[in-house]
Structures are given as C-alpha cells and as structure tokens.
Amino acid sequence: MSLYSRKAARLQLNLRKVAVKGGLAIGAAQAANAALQAAFIVILARLLSPADFGLTAMVFPIVFFVTMLQEGGLTSAVIQRETISHRELSSLFWINAAIGLALALLLCAGAPLVATFYHEPRVEGLTMASGGLVLLGALAVQHLALLNRNMHYGRMAFIDVTAAFVGFIVAIAVAAAYHSYWAIWLRGFVTIAMTFVLAWLLSGWTPGRLAPVSQIRDLIGFGGNMTAFSLCNYASRNLDNVLIGKFSGEVSLGLYDRAYRIVTLPLLLINAPLNRIITPVLSRTRDQEERYRNAFLSTLQMGLLVTVPLMSFIAGNSKGVILLLLGPDWIDAAPICAWLSVATLLQLAGNPMGWLYISQGRSRDLMLAGVANSMFICLAFVAGLPWGALGVAKAYAFCAFLSTPLLFWWATRRGPVSLRNLVGAISPFALVAGCCLVVVHLLQRSRPDTGLLFLMELLTASYATMVLTLSVTRTGRSCLAQAWSVAVSGFSMMQMRKRSSYG
Incomplete structure (x- = not known):
C-alpha cells in the first residue's frame, strides 16, 4: 500500500x-x-x-x-x-x-x-x-x-x-x-x-x-x-x-x-x-x-x-396522532397532518441534496434549484388557498411529488454521485413507504382505537414492515447490514467510554 x-x-x-x-x-x-x-x-x-x-x-x-x-x-x-x-x-x-x-x-x-x-x-x-x-x-x-x-x-x-x-x-x-x-x-x-x-x-x-x-x-x-x-x-x-x-x-x-x-x-x-x-x-x-x-x-x-416508517405511520393514522398529542379540540388538524406527512415523506429524500451542493462548493447550483423549486411550491400554495388550510396542504403534497425527481436530476448532474446511484439507494424506501402506509391504514381500520398502546403497536408494525420489505432486495439487505454495523460501532464506543470513565 x-x-x-x-x-x-x-x-x-x-x-x-x-x-x-x-x-x-x-x-x-x-x-x-x-x-x-x-x-x-x-x-x-x-x-x-x-x-x-x-x-x-x-x-x-x-x-x-x-x-x-x-x-x-x-x-x-x-x-x-x-x-x-x-x-x-x-x-x-x-x-x-x-x-x-x-x-x-x-x-x-x-x-x-x-x-x-x-x-x-x-x-x-x-x-x-x-x-x-x-x-x-x-x-x-x-x-x-x-x-x-x-x-x-x-x-x-x-x-x-x-x-x-x-x-x-x-x-x-x-x-x-x-x-x-x-x-x-x-x-x-x-x-x-x-x-x-x-x-x-x-x-x-x-x-x-x-x-x-x-x-x-x-x-x-x-x-x-x-x-x-x-x-x-x-x-x-x-x-x-x-x-x-x-x-x-x-x-x-x-x-x-x-x-x-x-x-x-x-x-x-x-x-x-x-x-x-x-x-x-x-x-x-x-x-x-x-x-x-x-x-x-x-x-x-x-x-x-429511521424516518420513513415514522412518517408513514403519521400519514396513515393522523387522527390518532392528533388526538393523542393535541386532544379532541384539535381534531380538524388531522387531515391537514396527513397531507403534510405525504409531502414530508418526499422531503426526507430531497433535503439531503443540499449536502452535495455545499460540500462540492456548488452554491450557484443550489441557488438555481432553490429558485425553481420555490416558485413551483408558491404557485401550489396559491392554487390550494381557495380550499383553506387543507387545500394548501394537499397542493403542497402534489407539488413535492412532481418536483422531487427534477431536484434529484439537477443535484446529480455533477460530482461523484450520479442519478443512477441516487435512485438505486432510495428506491427500496419508496417501496417501504407504500407498504407501511397500507399496513398502518389497514390495521387502523380494523380496530378504531386511539389509545397510546394501540398507536405504539401501529408504529412497531410500521418499522417491522420496513425490515421485511428491505429484506427482499439486495440494496435493502445491504442497508440493514450497514445500520447494524453502525449500531454495533456506536455501542462499542459507548462501552469503551464507560470502562475508561471507571478505570
């Protein structure tokens, strides 16, 4: 070497x-x-x-x-x-x-x-x-x-x-x-x-x-x-x-x-x-x-x-989340919460594109992406406004669905990360989001409970669905293995620090 x-x-x-x-x-x-x-x-x-x-x-x-x-x-x-x-x-x-x-x-x-x-x-x-x-x-x-x-x-x-x-x-x-x-x-x-x-x-x-x-x-x-x-x-x-x-x-x-x-x-x-x-x-x-x-x-x-199963859980059972966190006086916020959760699911993959721009010194590309995306989102807000807060939330989700692929393309035009690399890394999680939404929605309909214990069961089911879904693809299995490796490394560091503090 x-x-x-x-x-x-x-x-x-x-x-x-x-x-x-x-x-x-x-x-x-x-x-x-x-x-x-x-x-x-x-x-x-x-x-x-x-x-x-x-x-x-x-x-x-x-x-x-x-x-x-x-x-x-x-x-x-x-x-x-x-x-x-x-x-x-x-x-x-x-x-x-x-x-x-x-x-x-x-x-x-x-x-x-x-x-x-x-x-x-x-x-x-x-x-x-x-x-x-x-x-x-x-x-x-x-x-x-x-x-x-x-x-x-x-x-x-x-x-x-x-x-x-x-x-x-x-x-x-x-x-x-x-x-x-x-x-x-x-x-x-x-x-x-x-x-x-x-x-x-x-x-x-x-x-x-x-x-x-x-x-x-x-x-x-x-x-x-x-x-x-x-x-x-x-x-x-x-x-x-x-x-x-x-x-x-x-x-x-x-x-x-x-x-x-x-x-x-x-x-x-x-x-x-x-x-x-x-x-x-x-x-x-x-x-x-x-x-x-x-x-x-x-x-x-x-x-x-970490985040896709959680956001899928909120989107699939927004009513239960609102009742638990805010109380019955806020129940009108539930459908707004559901649509904003869908938009946030797409942002989970889109926001990290900023890491590429900043670390590569591509501030001009970041600026241009921000201008185009913001104009699109603002037009969506105006279009949804006649239907109130819920209409704005729906328009936001629809806009995110259309603009995210374009943001992927623009961010990967230059630099070591290609569009193919990016799509290959995130595509298993698109499948995870769909499966988690279906599982949470079906479980919620079969048992209309809004208690804390049931919500924890739904959240656990969402994460279990993610593990099962990722297990069927090679990229997904690699991701799970890497997560396990990081967890083991973190645990080992914590144990070493603990032993050094006592010794």
Missing part, C-alpha cells in the same frame, strides 16, 4: 470514528430536543388556544426571514472552506453582527406595518420584541459555525439540549401562569439567548481584527448564493402561513401550524444532526470520489431507515 493510500485509509477511519461519535452525541441531543418539542406541543395545546398559536405563527415567518438574512449564508461558507484564518473568521463575525443590528432595527420600525397587514394589533408587540432575538442570534452564528467546522459535536449537543430545556421550562411556566401567547415567543427568545451565551463560552474563540476584503471575497460570494437559496427556501416554507393567516384567520393558521410542527419533528430529529455531521465529512473527502459517494449514500439511507 502506498503512503498516500495509507494516509487516505487513516483519514477515512478517523472520519468514520468522528462521524459515529458525533452521531451518538448529536443523536442523543436531538432525541432530547424532540422529546422537549413533543412535550411542548402536548402541554401548550392544553394551556393555550388555536388562536394563540395562530398569532405567533403570523409573526414567525417574518422572524425566520430576518434570521435567515442575519446568517448571510456564511455558516456554510466557513464549514466547506478547506482552511480559514482567525482574521477571516473575525471579518465574517462583524459582518453578521452588523446585519443582525440592522435587521433588529428594521423589525422595530416595521412592526406597525405587520399589524396593519394582518389587521391584528397584537402582532405589533411580538414583532418588535423579536428584534432582540435576531440580534442575539447574529452574534452566535460564527461561534456555532466554528464548533461545527471543528467537529466538536459533543459541545454542540450540550448547547442544543441546555438551551432547549431552559426555553421549554420558561415557556411552560409563563403559559401555566398567564395563559398568554407570549409564552410561545419566550421559548424561542430564551433558547437563542442561552445558545448565544454557551456558544461563546464553549467555542473558545473571540473575534479580532478584520481581514482584507480580497481574502474573504470568495466566502462572501458563496454566502451570497446561499442567502439567495435561503430566500427562495423561505418563501416556499412560509408563504403558506402568511396566506392562511391573511385569508383564513388565526384559528385555521393555528391548526395548520400545529400539524406542520408535528410532521417536521422527524426532520429535526434526524436530518438536522445528519447535516451537521456529514457536511464537514464530505467536504474533507470530495477529492476521493468513491469514499465521498459511499459516505453520502450510506448517510442518506440511514436517515431514511
């Missing part, structure tokens, strides 16, 4: 160990966050009304918009850069800080216009207060990016869980004491404030002098393309809330918003941590085509392995 081959092998082994350890840390953090999110949904649905959720859902699209601008696409620019100096990173920090301050002031100035648009005076105060949230978030962007770049997944997991837990406690306490929609806003603010404090403490980095513009021009250009993509993504993810809030009112928006939060939990639980782990790994192996391809496809399959 040549010296280069030995170095490449060691690099691959080290990256695998880091990825597995990072997966354990971030996976545990996301499991805790998902539990907190589920508890938040369940508890606040019984303390607050759909109108309260609708009020905050009117403001959050605006907050998401300015939050996206405050980041400026510079997080991804830092992560994918092979090397970056202290002065270059400091320049990006001060850029983010200036943008954050400007956006916070803009929120305060534009709050009356937001209230006028919705004909709802209460959203003015919420919009103005969100300025502080945006500024704190901007001051933590580069510290979090540096932690991610250096693969400090344990520290990132600690920040995520601690910030989410403190925000959860404060929100529940305020909701129980005052039954006010401000409890929902406070959760986001406290979570970001804690993230800001912990990111500064744990990153071990403080900003310094600015670098010459010539040194960061490529980073700014990359961030500009990422921001353009984020703007398009923002439109496709938030126009539905704006339209429903404007034309159907806060109650319909509250039902739609809670259904959307439920179906996106798997994306937060699985795709978000995978994105943190795999993007730095792919960026470091992009010159090794086979290793890059294998890392991408195996990570994609691991995510689908």
Whole structure:
C-alpha cells in the first residue's frame, strides 16, 4: 500500500470514528430536543388556544426571514472552506453582527406595518420584541459555525439540549401562569439567548481584527448564493402561513401550524444532526470520489431507515396522532397532518441534496434549484388557498411529488454521485413507504382505537414492515447490514467510554 493510500485509509477511519461519535452525541441531543418539542406541543395545546398559536405563527415567518438574512449564508461558507484564518473568521463575525443590528432595527420600525397587514394589533408587540432575538442570534452564528467546522459535536449537543430545556421550562411556566401567547415567543427568545451565551463560552474563540476584503471575497460570494437559496427556501416554507393567516384567520393558521410542527419533528430529529455531521465529512473527502459517494449514500439511507416508517405511520393514522398529542379540540388538524406527512415523506429524500451542493462548493447550483423549486411550491400554495388550510396542504403534497425527481436530476448532474446511484439507494424506501402506509391504514381500520398502546403497536408494525420489505432486495439487505454495523460501532464506543470513565 502506498503512503498516500495509507494516509487516505487513516483519514477515512478517523472520519468514520468522528462521524459515529458525533452521531451518538448529536443523536442523543436531538432525541432530547424532540422529546422537549413533543412535550411542548402536548402541554401548550392544553394551556393555550388555536388562536394563540395562530398569532405567533403570523409573526414567525417574518422572524425566520430576518434570521435567515442575519446568517448571510456564511455558516456554510466557513464549514466547506478547506482552511480559514482567525482574521477571516473575525471579518465574517462583524459582518453578521452588523446585519443582525440592522435587521433588529428594521423589525422595530416595521412592526406597525405587520399589524396593519394582518389587521391584528397584537402582532405589533411580538414583532418588535423579536428584534432582540435576531440580534442575539447574529452574534452566535460564527461561534456555532466554528464548533461545527471543528467537529466538536459533543459541545454542540450540550448547547442544543441546555438551551432547549431552559426555553421549554420558561415557556411552560409563563403559559401555566398567564395563559398568554407570549409564552410561545419566550421559548424561542430564551433558547437563542442561552445558545448565544454557551456558544461563546464553549467555542473558545473571540473575534479580532478584520481581514482584507480580497481574502474573504470568495466566502462572501458563496454566502451570497446561499442567502439567495435561503430566500427562495423561505418563501416556499412560509408563504403558506402568511396566506392562511391573511385569508383564513388565526384559528385555521393555528391548526395548520400545529400539524406542520408535528410532521417536521422527524426532520429535526434526524436530518438536522445528519447535516451537521456529514457536511464537514464530505467536504474533507470530495477529492476521493468513491469514499465521498459511499459516505453520502450510506448517510442518506440511514436517515431514511429511521424516518420513513415514522412518517408513514403519521400519514396513515393522523387522527390518532392528533388526538393523542393535541386532544379532541384539535381534531380538524388531522387531515391537514396527513397531507403534510405525504409531502414530508418526499422531503426526507430531497433535503439531503443540499449536502452535495455545499460540500462540492456548488452554491450557484443550489441557488438555481432553490429558485425553481420555490416558485413551483408558491404557485401550489396559491392554487390550494381557495380550499383553506387543507387545500394548501394537499397542493403542497402534489407539488413535492412532481418536483422531487427534477431536484434529484439537477443535484446529480455533477460530482461523484450520479442519478443512477441516487435512485438505486432510495428506491427500496419508496417501496417501504407504500407498504407501511397500507399496513398502518389497514390495521387502523380494523380496530378504531386511539389509545397510546394501540398507536405504539401501529408504529412497531410500521418499522417491522420496513425490515421485511428491505429484506427482499439486495440494496435493502445491504442497508440493514450497514445500520447494524453502525449500531454495533456506536455501542462499542459507548462501552469503551464507560470502562475508561471507571478505570
């Protein structure tokens, strides 16, 4: 074996160990966050009304918009850069800080216009207060990016869980004491404030002098393309809330918003941590085509392995899920939840295409894909609006069904991963989704029970169906074997860490 081959092998082994350890840390953090999110949904649905959720859902699209601008696409620019100096990173920090301050002031100035648009005076105060949230978030962007770049997944997991837990406690306490929609806003603010404090403490980095513009021009250009993509993504993810809030009112928006939060939990639980782990790994192996391809496809399959049966379960038994999590007052959200689950099933395979664009430095391709996809989705929202929130959810699912194959083609035009590679990796899971939906639907019809025990039986049946379905194909069996290998590696690392802590 040549010296280069030995170095490449060691690099691959080290990256695998880091990825597995990072997966354990971030996976545990996301499991805790998902539990907190589920508890938040369940508890606040019984303390607050759909109108309260609708009020905050009117403001959050605006907050998401300015939050996206405050980041400026510079997080991804830092992560994918092979090397970056202290002065270059400091320049990006001060850029983010200036943008954050400007956006916070803009929120305060534009709050009356937001209230006028919705004909709802209460959203003015919420919009103005969100300025502080945006500024704190901007001051933590580069510290979090540096932690991610250096693969400090344990520290990132600690920040995520601690910030989410403190925000959860404060929100529940305020909701129980005052039954006010401000409890929902406070959760986001406290979570970001804690993230800001912990990111500064744990990153071990403080900003310094600015670098010459010539040194960061490529980073700014990359961030500009990422921001353009984020703007398009923002439109496709938030126009539905704006339209429903404007034309159907806060109650319909509250039902739609809670259904959307439920179906996106798997994306937060699985795709978000995978994105943190795999993007730095792919960026470091992009010159090794086979290793890059294998890392991408195996990570994609691991995510689908966990999420497809869960989303199929929610789509097939949305009524039982809504009754269990939100209660009978929210039953009108069940059909909305079912259709949004279908759209999310397609997103589970489509969202990881971003890993290819970012790790390969293809920010322009990502921007163009975002523009086309967002225009398509926004047209679908407008087409479904005459039928209310349910019509918007149906149009969203139909649009995802049509656009996902085109996104696959565009993402794999260049780079080590071909369209044939991608289709071969995900096709078994299309069969899994269909089989799981049929099994859950038939079991639910045969026994119209909505109790927790029966729902757990349905969820178990969905995962069992996945295992059986994957077992009949060679790709599926390979995926199951790989999942078992990763689980064994993770268990071994946990045991070694446990023994070392005692010894």
